Amino acid sequence: MNPILIPVILPIAAALLVLLISEKTRYLKELLAIAVSGVALISAFPVISQALFGTCMEFSARWAGYGIDFTLKADKLSSFILLGVTFFAFVVSIYSFSFEKKGSAKWFYFNLLLTQAFSAGAALADNLVAMLFFWEGLLIFLYAFIALSKPDQSAKRTAMKAFLINAVTDLAMLAGICITGYIAGTFSMTGIAANKLTLNGWAALGYVLMLIGAVSKAGALPFHTWIPDAAVDSNAPFMSFIPAALDKLLGIYFLTRISVYLFSLNGVAQLGLMTLGALTLLIAVMMAFVQTDYKRLLAYHSVSQAGYMILGIGTLNPIGIAGGLFHMVNNAVYKSCLFMTAGSVERQTGSNDLSKLGGLFGAMPLTAICYIIAAAAISGIAPLNGFFSKEMIYTGALNTGYKWFFIAAEVGSVLTLASFLKLGHSVFFGKRPEALKDTREAPFSTLLPMIILAGVCVAFGFGAKLPIDYLIEPSLQNLGLSHEEVLAGFHFNKLFWASIVVILVALINHMFGLAAGKGAPSKASDHIHYAPALKEIYSMAEARVFDPYEQLMKRVPSAAGLLYKVDRFLDYLTDDLPSFAVNAFSKTSQRFHTGSYPLYMALTIAGFVVFILLTATYGGIK
Amino acid sequence: MTYHTLLLILVAAAAVAAVMARNLLLSAIMLALVSVGASLVLFDFQAPWAAVFELSVCAGLITVLFVSAVSLIRHEESKVAENRARFYAMPLVMGIVAIAAWFYAVPYFESLEDWARLGGRANTLGTVIWDIRRFDLLGQVSILAAGVFVVNSMFPRRKKQK
Amino acid sequence: MTTSLLAYLLIPLFTAILIPFAAKTRRKLADVLANVTLLAGLLNISFILFNPANIALSFSNITEDGFALLMIFIIYLVALCVTFFSSYFIGDDSKVNRVPYYSLIMTSVSAMCGIVTTGDFFTLYIFVEVLAVTSFALIASDESGKGLEGAIKYFLLTFPASLFILFGIAFLMLTAGTFSFESIKIIIASGIPAGAVVFSLSLILLGFLIKSGVAPFHAWTPDAYEGAYAPVSAYLAGIVTKISGVYAVIKISIMLRLFEIKAYHTAEILMFLGMLSIAIGALAALRQKELKRMLAFSSISQIGYIILAAGMGTPLAILGAIFHLVNHATFKTVLFLNSASLEKGAGTSDMRKLGGMEHAMPWTSWTSIVALLATAGVPPLSGFWSKLIIIIALWDGGAKTYAVLALLFSVVTLAYFMVMQKKIFFGNPTEASRNAREVRPAMLAPVVVMCLLIAALGVFFPYIYSYLVETIAARIIL
């Protein structure tokens, strides 16, 4: 078998196997999932080494015809994403091993493995239709994942929200792919890349539609609203697996593919992308800053980080794109890690509310250290990985000549750091509440993945050369970009000093907030939250005035009332009438099959008499 | 009216009698008569081997089977309340069918006859059975084996008692 | 008949005769003998079919047509599954007499191989009769009243079929002077008027339509399947009625196609009957309460698809029909064997008494769900592809109404399977299902193997398709 198929097929087979394992067995499903994702991870290595040092692997099978083939191709960029997908699946399946609140273990691992397999497929697919197939498959498992994560109704509602938002954007993407494929005359990405499309006429529409699919997967504005809700209504492994890691990987991957690989963009599109990125990062970070729920805060941050990546890709110059891609993988690493710390804090204390937590450093030192490393990384403190990727994005933004985006990104950085100071302070430092006296450190299986991820943060920081040389640089080559700048390495330039300024500003802000909040770290953001003009905006945001989905849902009843009559009629035509007819026929047939032999015999005889008469008359004997 | 037609009329009449007979035993015997008639027709067609087979197996063995079955279920026979009117109507129905067939089926068979093609080679029965239709013998072995197994499966205990 | 395939026929027959002598004192030996013989045969035919060397040469070194080889493979596969399953299913059940039971199965395997290897209508008829006779006894092998009722109805309602086959053979002798497929093809090719030959073939076709349980001759099917001893109903539905009826229908429709316009009406009637069966089977299945009976109606409906495609007669349609025949054999075997498992595990296969079996019998439930999704034609399982080929072939062949109707009724298929799935496997456990236990692993093995086959046939469809085209379509369709 072609090794490229292993990361796709093996988890699917394992998922089906998991369903067959009885719910009563302990650890069997968990161990199976860990083993399978481990094997998938290992099998990703030969794929990537082939892509880097040899000819890239390919698998092709005839599928539906009309240029729609089932083609998987592990080029440098795809195999990079594949490595990420399998790595996070492995880490999360270890993390979930002893995580109790993951719903039915059977379905959890079923969804996890299938999500992994379909993500791997989406990353590897070379044919746009094949990619769409995997992409739409992910939609189903997204719904199932959220809906089955908790038994109550809120999980189902949030699942529906996530499903609808993604379904609409996936439909846009479907239309975009159809248009693009029609214009280009092929659905093969390699084929389209051979002569890139330009943005005019229908091609522009196709690009925009596909862009909607890509950025909504990455969680950009205004398609992000389900992520904070899911943070509350779902569980930590899900959050650290899908919104934090896989969605970013796939969304940014596809964004890069269409923006750089398939289309050659013009200045307007560049400006549009960068504006989208900047808006996303600013608005989301503003929202994140005032949250008081551990996971909800992280969820807004994962949206804001998507803004950085879109900004980076949107610069369209090599260093910006390299920064976007590097930030994508960095973000996945530390955001997963942060969600895992959230999960383990929730597991050990039973709460996510910042005002009820505090002083956990003594009780959970390893978790706290992991948190500190990851938080420092996300805030862009040198020399952790986040610093390098942000620096590259800043350079890219500066190179385009639009200074405003650079400033917006720096403001975002300030707020990011400030909110993590607040978060860390209120969870791990300060005074420990009475209720949490007996808190203990999380179990080993929960700690291990966090430690791995924090280690990756440090390693990608100090050794940033390694991922840049072996993952980012080849991806740029793959996209056909060449550049003069040296990407890796530590620069004592003005950007470093800018980051120091950012740290100082954030620290001062935190001190000020603490003073204003009378020493309660969870209220350290109140001075901005309740600032004169912002207060109203925030309260409107809390009331979900800016959430297109909720707004749309509010309009639904009245619109539905209008459409009700039409719908009833159509329903009658398509549903009631056929089912009534089918039922009537079915009843007749039931009454007919009386088991009476003479009736059957008469039927048989009548049947053959008619048959013989027909064949004899029309058989052409005479 | 040739001898041949007479034989056919005999067979048809015996068949009607077999259906109409009130007594099952009589039916079985009439059935044997049908077989005898058929074997006479076969003799008339210069097919002596088939005729002998028909006479011995159908008129003999099958009749024995039927008679023994009749004797096994004899006292149950009267419980089945047949609608005799349907049987009395049979000659009438047969007559109608005979007349209709004379007008409709006979022209059809005549036109069918025009399609006949002669089977050129004059083989003996031996060559046909042993050379041309050899696989049929395998089929016969199969069906005999199947028959044995069927009876064995249907009446296992009775065999043991014997 | 091709002599080189004779061994597939003779060896089971020999085993059938051997079993009563060998297993006289040790009854278990009957199971072993039957299973070993079938396994050996299966391995042998698989080696021929899947040998890389043969595949590489596009089967040019095998002279037999691929259809027969494929059918032998599927016969041995289903028969092995059934005998393996029943060797554990019978257990200590004293009602079933092992020795004649296995002898009958082996005889019928031999007869089925005879049917698919023969090249002559009369020999075909003989083996069909052998198969029918063994089936009567197999249906009634657990000595229940229902079994006997099913067997008697099967016997009497399909008996006219033999007569029509014989009349057809007589007319064939009159008009063509031969019964062998090859000579008939030569006669057609010679271009002489062939109206009466078509009529003879139509009569034979009528016989096989009755044997395959096409509407309006379907009345015996549900009764026989429901009444039959549980593993036997899997055997009947999975392979016996397919080989005794549908196989010959496909063979004849391949010939009818050669007549082109002259056989137009017969082909039309065939398609109409196929559509009728699809409709009646699907509609009647909707309201069934008994699992086996519902599966029987579904079987009628699926046979309808095969007949419809056979009536269409284009190479693609014939290919679809053959592929659907193979698929149907696999998933119907799974479903019927699982209904037998339900009878064993929960004590009943009445849908009203079952519910929530997913927890009590997970393997049975999930294999059933795979099989029924395949039956309903859900991608990417095997049933989807065969139905797709059939519908595409119908559309291409100009029978657009039939194509649309076939598509619509596949929705009905999905509907009744959903109903069944909800009633039996999901939902709240009932009295019977709370006390149910999963059957032993040995009884699950055949079902799981079949399920894997279903999935594999679906997932690797592109390879299967080219394989089918190479081995079958290129050889039997001129």
Next chain:
Amino acid sequence: MINSFSMDWYFITLIFFAGMYCMLVSRNLLRQFIGLEIMSKSCLLGVISVGAKTGNLALAQALIITMIVIEVVVVAAGLSLLVKNYRITNSVDIWSLNNLRG
């Protein structure tokens, strides 16, 4: 006077009809078998008639011998079903065979 072949088939049709009528109207299981036998006889006559017409009597005889063998086994199987059914349900009434329905 019509010729011999058509005459043969005329009677074959009649005999076939007699058997069919029997199977249609009778309630007794055994009479079903008698009807069936009569129909088989008509078949046999058909084969020999065709054989005579085409001058291929040897082939026709070979077929008939095989058919007779099959007929015996089929009738034996049918009668054993009948007897078995009679032993279990104590009835040979075809109308009582209606337990399977729906």
